[in-house]
Amino acid sequence: MKYFIIILSVISFANVFAQDEPISAFLEKWENSKKYLLELAEAMPEDKYNFKPTEREMDFGEQLLHIKVNMDWLSTSYFGAEKIEKPKEASTYTKAEIITFLETSFNAVSKAIETTKPKSLKEKVDFFAGPKTKLQILNLLQDHVTHHRGQIIVYLNLNEIKPPKYVGW
Numbered sequence: 001m002k003y004f005i006i007i008l009s010v011i012s013f014a015n016v017f018a019q020d021e022p023i024s025a026f027l028e029k030w031e032n033s034k035k036y037l038l039e040l041a042e043a044m045p046e047d048k049y050n051f052k053p054t055e056r057e058m059d060f061g062e063q064l065l066h067i068k069v070n071m072d073w074l075s076t077s078y079f080g081a082e083k084i085e086k087p088k089e090a091s092t093y094t095k096a097e098i099i100t101f102l103e104t105s106f107n108a109v110s111k112a113i114e115t116t117k118p119k120s121l122k123e124k125v126d127f128f129a130g131p132k133t134k135l136q137i138l139n140l141l142q143d144h145v146t147h148h149r150g151q152i153i154v155y156l157n158l159n160e161i162k163p164p165k166y167v168g169w
Contacts, residue, residue, distance in 0.1 A: 022121055026138055027113060033145055034106035036167040037067070038099060040152055046095040048159055060155050061090030064098050067148050071105040071141060078125055078137045081112035109141060 041064055044051075049061035058066060065087050075081035087093065087101055121135040132140075156163045 021118075022135060022138065023113060023116060023118055026142065027110060029142060030106065030110055030113070032167045033142060033149075034103070036164070037064075037106075037145065037149055038103060039164040039167070040149065040156065041095070041099050041102060043156055043161055043164055044095075044152075044159070045161075048161075049095055049098070050091060051155055051159060053155065053158055057151075059090065060152060061093070061095075061098055063148050063152050063155070064102055065090045065093075067145055068098075068101050068105045070144050071109050074137055074141050074144075075105075075109040075112045078134055079109075079112040079116055081108045084108060113138070 044060055050059045052059040069086060072084045076083050123134050124131045125134060153163045
């Protein structure tokens with residue numbers, strides 16, 4: 001019986017610390033994602049921020065602002081982040097301004113997720129693609145950044161600019 005109580009105590013203790021695991025794992029990855037995207041944004045010369053490989057694609061600056069707007073939308077709609085003003089067209093901003101917008105949005109997402117209760121990640125929310133859990137929305141935040149970051153890596157390569165070394169987990 002003594003060993004049963006010890007084992008049960010260890011399992012219970014581990015469960016208490018595992019409760020915020022998705023949040024802490026997300027925040028660690030999010031910080032690395034921010035660092036890497038900002039390095040990519042810095043790597044592109046300002047005069048190439050209007051580069052796009054085809055007419056149907058967004059240009060480099062538009063890609064970055066699209067990432068920012070999506071972060072703002074998901075974090076304010078589902079995690080209670082403070083509203084951030086939606087930017088105008090990318091061509092109206094400097095490289096430095098776009099990078100500042102990105103950094104501000106990454107930080108706002110972090111702040112909102114830090115205050116999210118782990119249990120709330122199981123809550124279903126209305127989403128245009130059908131009901132999703134908040135955990136799915138959290139995954140979408142990162143997935144969307146990754147998707148468009150991949151595109152801007154191609155933009156850098158098409159301009160003969162070596163992308164910075166990947167920053168992962």
